[in-house]
Amino acid sequence: MRTRTALAAALLLAVGALPTSAVAATADTTHVDGQLPSGAAYMMDVPADWNGTVLLFSHGYTPGPANPARDVTDEATKALLLQRGYALIGSSYASTGWAVTDAVPDQLATLTAFTERFGAASRTIAWGQSYGGLVTTAIAERHPERIDGSLSLCGLVHGGVANWNSTLDPVFALKTLLAPGADIPLVDLPDQQTAADAANTLTAAVDTAQSTPAGRARIALAAALHNIPAWNQPTQPRPAATDWDAHEANQYEAVKGLVKLPAFSWRQEAETRAGGNMSWNTGVDYARMLGRSSVRTEVTALYKKAGLSLKADLAALNRAPRVSADPAAVTWMASTSSFTGRLTKPQLNVHTTGDALIPVQAESALKRAVDAAGSASRLRQAYTDNAGHCTFSPAEQLAALDTLEDRLTTGRWVGTDPGALNSRAAKADPTTPTRYVSYHPSPYPRPYDLAHPGDGR
Template identity: 30%
Template sequence: MRLLLPLALAIGLLLPTTALHAAAPPAPRSLNGELQGAPWRLDVPTRWNGELVMLAHGYEPVGVPRATPMAAADSTQALLDAGYAVAQSAYSSQGWAVADAVADMERLRQHTLAELKQVRRTWMLGFSMGGAVTVASLEQHPQAYDGGISLCGANLPGEALAEDLLTTLVAFDYFFPKADGLPAGGLVSREAAALPQMALYQGIAAALATRPAAAAQLATRLQVAPDALAGVISLHALVLHELAQRAAGMPAGNLGTVYSGFGDDAAFNAGVQRLQASAAGQAYVRERLALSGTLLKPLVIQFNHDDPTIVPRMQAVYPQQAARAGSAAKLRVLPLAGEGHCGFSGAQVLDALKAAAAR
């Protein structure tokens, strides 16, 4: 034992100090602040893998109170536990803020890269409206990302979205004209835009209950379960009127639209309200909310089972665009997962991210 002790001490003197006293891993970090009116946060885990996820949240109605500092999205912890740093913006405006959000996320990305000096790969991941932010960011800033993931995303160009929303409102007004509790001018009127959201929902729900057969016809055409129909219609009214306010004019019209799938299509087309889009409204959605389908980096898209908000007709739009643009090889649509709107588990979010990394 007396012979072994000096030998052990001698060996210890030859070993680097890190072998005797392993360096403690860096502590997790959480930073927050504001960039040009957009609150943001950055979370870095203890064992950071060198990769950054820019996380884009979904639609936030105008006027909803915001937490200070910005609260983390539900999926943040799962990403941190897997080793990713996560940066997210609350956006500089509320509502259908896709154009603002794209600029806010790009500004935050550049700010984050100044904070994190050794980012190996950067991903864009968005939910719902944030899915549209993700797709638009990949199209507009392909050099900034290694790929993107749109989950339960509203991956529609602004013009297509506005036309879809308008269809919902004029169809409701056709089947339920002058409904009690709703403006005589219908859901497309300025009076409807001024109604509180709960009053709008209650008026729609009450009207649907008066004509179950018409409500069922409308639900089938809109690809929505009957029990979710009132909520979907009120949401479409909220978003379309918010878009019209943002664009300073109605962003869609239907003067030349020939509708189908509403039962007696001849009667529907003869009786449905016709509106003309404003030049300013159309210009806004065509220019500020444009999607081309052109992809230079991999994009993964995934939707949920029985999503009343992003229904099958909406889900098909961007894959068709990408195919027309010759970008089908850059796009992968994963099988449906989870239930409802954005009903993804943390594990499913990570699986979608890994699918993008494998492209």
């Protein structure tokens, strides 16, 4: 009896360590919901006529508390992929926020669970959007043996250190120029209430500044340090090329969005994980940074219109007390969330040109690392002419997937030019837009990668 009891207890422990799941089948698709040992939820959708390829989807940043599993970008794209016979899988990650240390193992565990249930795939493609592009690229660099190729959509492919440095720069400018006497902590945020109070105080300063020509010029300068484009939401009118007031009006909304969440609330969560402040602006020359910005002409024009000295404001930024990083926090962020650029499997990246949250210049930062690592032949980047973050049509997503599939099948990149991509997109889904364009992003403001660990200034 004691032996049977011990065996039963051991069996219960073993079962508890395995992924749990529930299955719902339709005539065309088997849907599986489950839970990994980490506590992360996962989901799988496998069509009856599975084509042998599994798409491992990494979702974007989730602040919580809700944390559902996702296995695709949107429902319209999901329907088209299932019609084509793709198996779709993805997890929630065991935690929300800057969850890369949970996300990568949970995604790989989901892939293992899929293989155990449905058998080995003939081809595995990792794909993700936004923060999920960072997770996807981390899988591609650190676990290439688990996948055949990867696809990043509007991805945070510049890595964590560069991201938090470039999130610091615009709020540093806003505080210095719009609220120099206010008590607004930019880093070392101990809790979410402190973060919310700081965000509210700085937002009020931005709102006040928007009512004057000088304030609008300074908001444009802060936007330029983050490369926030003039057209950054599909709901905005696309401004004329030299309508600088319209450019700034669109950027104003994006700057407030940056202050409200990434610059304070999301930073506080990431600092907690990193064990301190992982960003700095010591040694940064803001005049030089503005000179590399994609929207510098607008800033010059608005300062002139306001009768304000841009040279004096840049000098004020360069004189202002700087923010130093916690070296241990930088090490944590670099080791978990920055990239070497070493790709051993093909990766295709797609970015909208009008992205304010993860500006398109992030692609320049990744290319810099990939070129330094000697992996340029494995990376291709494409761009769609649209405003917003991750505002891709189903047609555009399928065209990217088809292009990556061809690369995996033939061993060479074919049809990565805008004409070929638009042709593929129109064929894949003639009901949604096709907006691929020829585009070359300007340099990222402050790139940082593991191929150039001394950079970031």
